[in-house]
Amino acid sequence: MKLPSRISILFFFGLFAVGSTALGYYYYFVYEPPLKAAAQFMDAMEKHDGAALQADIVVSSDIDEGKLRLPEPREIQSLLAEDFQRGRILDQRRHDGKTRDLYYLVYREPDGRVYALIATEFDGRFRIVIPEIPLSRRHRYLWDYTWTN
């Protein structure tokens, strides 16, 4: 049976509206918050803003187990003492942790070397996860990360 053309147009219009809403929701509520957390972290590091950094990071002793805590003052000072140069986020990959989702932000240092920043939601906001012991040879806030495809 041939449908009247106005129904077809309405159908595609509805499909477009639903699709756009879904994409918008995904972008603003799923994709962007970890990136925003990374941007805030990098801003705080660039400005040597300890107070902002305190709110932007969380420390992990075992990320797979989801063991997170707020940073101690000495950890903030240790981070601020780093020779920070803003890198670039190239991609993000979500991993289901045991207790929370972890967002691996594939991060390129200014010299081209690639690591990950990890973002996760903690106490209602996304923060950058700092490992309790160094997990890269570069900076305290970077994690070794590789993938093969």
Next chain:
Amino acid sequence: MLKRQALLLVPLVLLVFLSPLFAQTRLDIREPITYFIDDGKAVTGYRNSDRELAVMAIEAWSRESQGKLRFLESKSRDAALIRFHWIDPNEGLFGETQRIAVKGKVGAIVNVMPDVSVQGELASPASRDVLLRDTVVYLTCVHELGHAIGLSHTRQFQDIMYFFGFGGNILDYFMRYRTRLQSRTDIPRYSGLSASDVQVLRALYSSETQH
């Protein structure tokens, strides 16, 4: 959204060609490195025998390190420094290694995708040749485990740590290993590491560079 993701891929591809090789974090080898292999029964393409391939990969690195790397299976996943995890097909991914800390020690989660039927040009030949399929899973385990113990990608096609982003024929890469096998029992005879891989491994864990 898709355009944004596509734009993100451009620098990703560029960095593969431009980035220098980078050093990673070494494991503490004063004690045996504990490992745990997840059950992959719920994972697409997983076979029960894949666990054995992961164990062979672990033994291969131990052998090639001349015993410097000693591995010990852990009864508990939470206590293991190296955690093998089987993953469902995802964007053509062979594997992925994430650095973790376990009770103050450096460890890693090694993710391996066992469903070779989705790996482009490998899919068809691997579906007809189970030894080729096992070769792909085994060499992926070896490669990802190499990252876990601290090796980086290389640009040399003969290396197990070679990154496919540098080009080359992927089927050839796996076939050169496959052609050495008469049966699955031959896998422990050939680690898959090149002379250069072995050199990097031994330098990384030489007594001069220990903690």
